[in-house]
Amino acid sequence: MSSSFQAPKGVSEYVPPRADLFAAIRSAFAEQARLAGYGYLELAVFEDTNLFRRGVGESTDVVSKEMYTFEDRGGRSLTLRPEFTATVLRAVLEHNLHKQGALPVKVWTTGPAFRAERPQQGRYRQFYQLDLEAIGTEDPRVDAETIALAARWYASLGLTQVRLLLNSLGCRECRPGYRTLLQEFLRGLDLDEATRARIEINPLRVLDDKRPAVQAQLTGAPLMADHLCAACQEHHDRVRELLADLGIAWEDTPRLVRGLDYYTRTTYEFDHPLLGAQSGIGGGGRYDGLAEDIGGPALPGIGFGLGLDRTILALEAENAGFEAAPRCEVFGVPLGAEAERRLFALADELRRAGIAADTAFGGKKLKGAMKDADRSGARFAVILGERDLAAGEAQLKELATGDQTAVPLTDLTSTLRERLSR
């Protein structure tokens, strides 16, 4: 019997044991970020609507039809963040992080984002991302560093089928000319009305249309890769050289375009072949004009957003074997009130020693408490009854093998620590 209510349409929620996996992969990312010198940010979940209008771009689908926008009691227009980069950059500028220390400012954050799309597996109205940004330098080494960080994280989770799709979208010097060239080409094709409208608003997007009928017509389309200016070409070559130095594989994907207007130069996507239509598990790129677009100084930057929901799905699809640390290693089975007190204290002592411990609650009989021990996933059960108390010992049972030995009560913690490390 559930209540009269359910979570709003398309909101992804996690409960144990899946939520424990969710927390564990986020912790694994935090460690990667720390090792590479990225600081943590805790930020606003909603913003002035204009931040996204100007940052993400009016011509994008995200801004034009997918934002959760509302008016607060003071009549201000606010929007639940549909992505992280605009918020992170706004916060970095607002808190003057770019003036306080060395550039680039290296930061990361995580949490929910919101888009009003029709939900399906891997696409939710409330979804979760990891976001990492390096702000304040054009050095191609930060492009490679951020890409490598994401790739190392995927690898640390045991994922082996993640593909890195790489492209360069040029800059304010070379893209306008290419854009015009592409528009001229596209106008000559046989396309539906919505796509023709897109040619005028956001022509690059037409390139990664998935429909075969459209792709077939695109074979001779001009590509950004053939029209990069000298500086962008040099930058792109350097990034690829650095990735190769690190042994990170990628696929040059000249048709790759991302749906957010701010991207310049390096643009990429992490893709997982087992996830169907929602195969993009992460993506990012450089946004050298974004800071100015939102009214700030000229500060180049690069970063990515990685989807936690889709990463969980990828882990499950690959059966990757990454597991959260166990919630219980030792389970106390008490028989009687005195044993309950002693094992309650033992659990506390074990936890202080860094060992996950739990005990049966509710005055269960031996059989029921042993069943709880089994279900807890613990390696060891500590059984304590009148007889054992009288003898000053407890029964230590290894659940997988059934081997049971008596251990003096005073030696329990040290014995468990020793046996668990084997």
Add this chain to the structure above:
RNA sequence: GUGGGUGUAGCUCAGCCGGUAGAGCACUUGGUUGUGGUCCAAGAUGUCGCGGGUUCAAGUCCCGUCACUCACCCCA
């Protein structure tokens, strides 16, 4: 947002041409007065997603609605 598919026990699902709801797993209890997982026996569990309609009778047919899901679109 567009076009399909599916909603039956905690989970996975069966349920024929409308006739008053089932299986496996999980769960509870017992076989075991101090031993789980295996085995044996017994038991409990459903607003058949929700609302309306047709009918003597609806899980089954019709309409609506909600949720999930597949593709497009979008992107994480």
